[in-house]
Amino acid sequence: MSSMNAATSGQGKADLQRADGSPVRVVVVDDEETLAELVSMALRMEGWEIRSAGNGTDAVRVAREFRPDAVVLDVMLPDFSGLEVLAKLRAELPNVPVLFLTARDAVEDRIAGLTAGGDDYVTKPFSLEEVVLRLRALLRRSHAVSASAGSTLVVGDLTLDEDSREVHRAGESVSLTATEFELLRFLMRNPKRVLSKAQILDRVWSYDFGGQANIVELYISYLRKKIDAGREPMIHTMRGAGYVLKPAT
Structure with missing residues (x-):
């Protein structure tokens, strides 16, 4: 515990x-x-x-x-x-x-x-x-x-509105599936913090995930294609530790 x-x-x-x-x-x-x-x-x-x-x-x-x-x-x-x-x-x-x-x-x-x-x-x-x-x-x-005032998460030039479920990067709209949205929201609620695959599975999917950690890698790749494509990357892999989202430098 x-x-x-x-x-x-x-x-x-x-x-x-x-x-x-x-x-x-x-x-x-x-x-x-x-x-x-x-x-x-x-x-x-x-x-x-x-x-x-x-x-x-x-x-x-x-x-x-x-x-x-x-x-x-x-x-x-x-x-x-x-x-x-x-x-x-x-x-x-x-x-x-x-x-x-x-x-x-x-x-x-x-x-x-x-x-x-x-x-x-x-x-x-x-x-x-x-x-x-x-x-x-x-x-x-x-x-x-x-x-509290507003329900918009902001990390660098990335914004996520929890009520309207709209996401924008540098002012451009980003279309996400429901699962991609929940994964991004989890990352954005914990900016600059390394999140393990187990934590992401527990939070975004189900507590009974049966070790299917590859689903995290798959959805991280989906997010990268939509959030980071053609831009300075925000989603980073920390080898052996997990993933972290932080403002582009």
Whole structure:
């Protein structure tokens, strides 16, 4: 856990923040330690403050102390069900948004979670990007956080508008597929920072990537053809370490 925390520190300013300007707080509750670490890592990449818990008892205690703006909650926990934990959380924090994670995909399970007061529902296996996007949507709808001015990422002469999903390099429009856009957004949220293939896979694709690291190389090559072609390169390969995006010199 500590190595992942270190690997995900130092990100840029988040576009969502608490009313007082401090980072958004999220509690991740899952008894699968690896999955909890990966979700936490993805959320830290947003510039958010994260706490985790592996069971319902700890989840309630952490939430009471941490006062989160949102909770990612696994339905199946070793001591209480996620629905029981939700009831205890809501007794402490009546308005906190809750995103359920579960291996169950039956319609009745989804209905039970939402009827109990959950705000959204993601079925395993899921992409980390989906979790982030759904949480961002829940947080935007809540009154506890606000969006900072603008949603445009800028690195050198490269700009990316997160709302309109428009990308420009030196004023020229760049057309990207959905996956290319998410990969570029991840790189631009972490400028001048080397990102490993594993980090990129975890953040842009799915936590269960099965070692298919070549997909990262493939999409990096796609981005280079669209972002760097005929221009000073911004996307660089750090042999044995990963990739980094930085302003052209």
